[in-house]
Amino acid sequence: MPAAENKKxxxxxERLRPFxxxxxxxxxKDNKELVQRILNILLNRTDIKIRKYEIQKDMKQIxxxxxxxxxxxxxxxxxxxxIEVExxxxxxxxxxxxxxxxxLDVEYAKKSIKFDEIRNIHILFITEEDYYHKGYPVYHIQRTIKELNHCPFKDRMNLYYVNGQYRNQDELGYLMHDFSCSDYQKMVIEELRESVRKIKTREKEKQEMCELLEEFAKSERAQGRLEGKREGILEGKLEGKREGQRExxxxxxxNxxxxxxxxxxxSQALNCSIDSVKELLASKKLSV
Incomplete structure (x- = not known):
């Protein structure tokens, strides 16, 4: 990898955060203790023990x-x-x-499963901003029976929005602070601070991150060249090249x-101004 690319x-x-x-x-990745610690903090528990976990599991549906x-x-x-981080x-x-x-219900239900054996499922969405703008640390969503004085439905489905803006002096507040922090030295949760420190200071982990970023960039460059070639056939080589670079x-x-x-x-990755990035995103009706 060229030195200039590596430095970029x-x-x-240096600016990346857990968010x-x-x-x-x-x-x-390969950090079971950290995942277990974070899960317990999110649910305000201490007794959850992880058997296994997967990152970015592709659950294909035919x-x-x-x-x-x-x-x-x-x-x-x-x-x-x-756990979803948005x-x-x-x-x-x-x-x-x-x-x-x-x-998830379908993914973890065996063909021979009985209905009363369906798993307890917890889906936690951590959003950087307060989803409901009411200041609560966590919003618990569970079905109730309206005619029975909102008695719990007990369908074993538990949904949560976790407020990424929450900053009280408790473990969840510290965790949300750390998720928004790029400087590991300012992090509070010890396990998270140490894991981030390793990635940002040890050569092996830094190189792995660089390779991941390079792989991502290559994929996007290839897509840009392909789109540019298609435009070139229609608009001419020069215009196609310019359009390809823009695409x-x-x-x-x-992405x-x-x-x-x-x-x-x-803007730093594309070597252009923030206004130019906004213009590029606007062409796809997106914004940050």
Whole structure:
């Protein structure tokens, strides 16, 4: 990897936070103790023990929309947890929780399962902004029976919105502070601080992050060249080349936005102004 490219990626890594999707993949990889600690904090518990977990598990559906949950966890009692991290509340609508719940139900139901053996499922969406703007640390969503004085329905489905803006002096407040922090030295949760420190200071982990960023960039450059060639056939080689370069930037800007990067980081990666990034995103009716 060229030195200039490597430095660019290292600069990006310095600004990444646990809220950033691409950083989260490395942070929680082979880090069972950290995932277990975070899960217990989110649910205000201390007794959850993880049996196994997967990051970005591709749950393919043949006749319907597939999903790729951020972190899917199974505890030692067989309960299932899905932790989703979203910078924008707009990307975490209630319909998405509903659909994820249905896919997880099917994914973890064996053909011979009895209905009373269906797993307890917990879906937690951590959004950087307060989803309901009411200041609560967590919003618990459970079905109730209206005619029975809102008695719990007990369908074993538990949905949560976690407020990423919550900053009280308790473990959840510290965790949300740390999720928004790029400087590991300012983090409060010890396990999270140490894991971030390793990624940002040890050569092996930094190189792994650089390679992940490079792989992502290559994918977007290839897509940009392909779109440019198509335009070149229609508009001529010169115009196609210019359009290809623009499409490459648009494609990269869009995908970095979807992965949670902010405008400043995207503008530095594309070597253009923040206003130019906004213009590129606007062409696809997106914003950060």
């Amino acid at each position: 990626y290292l600069d990006i890594i 950033d999707d691409i950083f989260m993949r490395i942070l929680f 006749l319907s929309r597939s999903i790729i949950p951020d972190i899917v966890i199974e505890d030692t009692d067989g309960n299932i947890y899905d 910078r924008s509340a707009k990307k975490a609508p209630v319909e998405r929780l509903r659909y994820y719940a249905s896919v 490459e930037k648009i494609s990269l800007a869009v 970095m936005t979807k992965m949670g990067f902010n405008l400043e980081t995207i």
